[in-house]
Amino acid sequence: IVTILGWFVLNRTTFGRRTVAVGGNAEAARLAGIDVRRQRLYLYLLSGLCCGIAAFLLIVLSGSGQNTNGNLYELDAIAAAIIGGTLLTGGRSTITGSVLGVLIFTTITNIFALNNLQSDVQQIAKGAIIVAAVLVQRRTTSTT
Structure with missing residues (x-):
């Protein structure tokens, strides 16, 4: 489900197109009118959200929260x-x-x-x- 959702977002939305543009060449994306700083901020927020979900799932899987989980x-x-x-x-x-x-x-x-x-x-x-x-x-x- 995550793979299908990720594919859809990257290939069928403006957010995904901007993400691909910024990842490919940030300067060209900036010249094309994309606010690169804002797009990167959104990507960092999305990455943090995904990391939080993964950390929660890892804690549930291991049954405890330790600083060495996910090492x-x-x-x-x-x-x-x-x-x-x-x-x-x-x-x-x-x-x-x-x-x-x-x-x-x-x-x-x-x-x-x-x-x-x-x-x-x-x-x-x-x-x-x-x-x-x-x-x-x-x-x-x-x-x-």
Whole structure:
């Protein structure tokens, strides 16, 4: 439901079009008449709301609120986005690619857990996957 809603907002609303424009080239968006500062403010507000919902769900899932809940989840989020095809330089991404990246990276994490890898080794492997994905991304974007 979140994926469909996100796709709809990004592809069928002016808010989504402005978001894509600001993400692709903020200066060009500003010259096109988009208030970039206001759009970024709205995006930060939306991001904060989504983080709050995710934190609430994580607290419900774990049964307690601790400062270590969600530790290093940002690494997983960045890796999933990069694997899904999001450019680190901005300007190109898709909701479906991000969902596929999440599914792939979750599968990799589950394989690590099933093989009883230590958490330190898992983090190193995840970092190596991110570095490899970025290198592949740079190679493919520099040739096109």
